[in-house]
Amino acid sequence: MDILTQLKKQAEQVEVLSLQNEKTTVEYEANQLKTCTVAETKGTAVRVIRKGQLGFAASTDDTAMDKLAANALESATYGDKAPFSFPDLQPAPIVRTFDKAVADLPIARLVEIGREMLDLVLPVEPNARCNVSLERSLVSASIRNQKGLDVSFKTSPLSLGLEIDRIEGDDVLILYDQLGTTVWEKDYLAFARRLVEKLKKARTITSIKPGKMPVLFAPTGTLALALPLSQGLNGKEVY
Numbered sequence: 001m002d003i004l005t006q007l008k009k010q011a012e013q014v015e016v017l018s019l020q021n022e023k024t025t026v027e028y029e030a031n032q033l034k035t036c037t038v039a040e041t042k043g044t045a046v047r048v049i050r051k052g053q054l055g056f057a058a059s060t061d062d063t064a065m066d067k068l069a070a071n072a073l074e075s076a077t078y079g080d081k082a083p084f085s086f087p088d089l090q091p092a093p094i095v096r097t098f099d100k101a102v103a104d105l106p107i108a109r110l111v112e113i114g115r116e117m118l119d120l121v122l123p124v125e126p127n128a129r130c131n132v133s134l135e136r137s138l139v140s141a142s143i144r145n146q147k148g149l150d151v152s153f154k155t156s157p158l159s160l161g162l163e164i165d166r167i168e169g170d171d172v173l174i175l176y177d178q179l180g181t182t183v184w185e186k187d188y189l190a191f192a193r194r195l196v197e198k199l200k201k202a203r204t205i206t207s208i209k210p211g212k213m214p215v216l217f218a219p220t221g222t223l224a225l226a227l228p229l230s231q232g233l234n235g236k237e238v239y
Contacts, residue, residue, distance in 0.1 A: 003046065003065045008146050010073055013049040015086045015145040021137055026110040028132035031118060036107050046072040047086075054082040086145040097155035101184040103138045105158070110134045117162050117192045124196055125166055133161040157182050162192050164199060173202050 007014040020042045027034045045058040046068060055076025059068045114132045121130050135158070142152035161178035175198055177191045217225065231237050 003044070003069055004144050004146070006065075007046065007048055007069050007072065010069075011048040011050040011055075011076070012052075013082075013086050013146055015047040015143065017045045017047075018142045019043055019045070020140045023135065023137045024105070024107060024110065026107060026114055026132075026134040028114050028118065028130065030129045030131070031122065033111060033114070036111065038107070044068060048072045048076050049082045049086075050076040052081055052083075053077070054079040086147060087149060088147050089149045089151070097153060097182045099156050099183040102136060102156040102158045102182070105136050110136060113160065113188070116189060117160075120189065120192050120196050121162075121164055121199065125164070125199055127166060127168070128199070129165045131163040131165075133159070135159045155182050158184075160188065160191070162195055164195060166199070166202075171205065173199075175199060175202075 004014055004016045007016075020040075022038070022040045025035070025037045025039075027036075041060065042062075043058055043060040044062070044065070046056065048055045050073060053076045055072045055074070056079070057068050057071035057075055059065075059071075061067075114134055117132050118130055121128055137155075137157045139155045139157065140152070141155075142150070144150045157180070159178060159180050162176070164173075164175040166173040175195050177195045179185070179188060179191045
């Protein structure tokens, strides 16, 4: 019996999420190719509201749906109060999250892209140590509930990251940037070229005099400024 149909007989509200993910990872460490891996995961997660309390369970075993349903119902016995309802089916704009050009990227092409990043950096700074991470995933997901909601989607997240380390005596320089997208970008190395420009500018070393100085933060510096505020306003942290 379908797990949604089964749980609808025993709980007031039911939500079933099915997820499948294939992730390909290529990593360079200190300018050298280190690892190429492919990992596949598949599983089902269930939320129920039974007698006003929330229960949750998940499993990667497709043959253990009865046990999954039992675990979700049992966890609701000790779950938090749930004064909300799972969503109805609502109209929504179509968002492009899948690109076959990304989904079909083979390991050999990811290795080549990593080498292209190194070819941008090392001619400018031969002593730099570069760490490169390239990750391509193919995700399929569906979510259903007792209200008739039945939605599925595919997404093809692609992440390219480049870290440049340069150490010269007491001068330590660490630069990092990345590209994150779900659709293929023709200029996929734009972020790496920006990083190389920063590397060139970092060749100029200057000294400052004691005193009060104006400080200019790059956009990435916003995280350092906002983190204490976000933590202080986080309800869970306060609790």
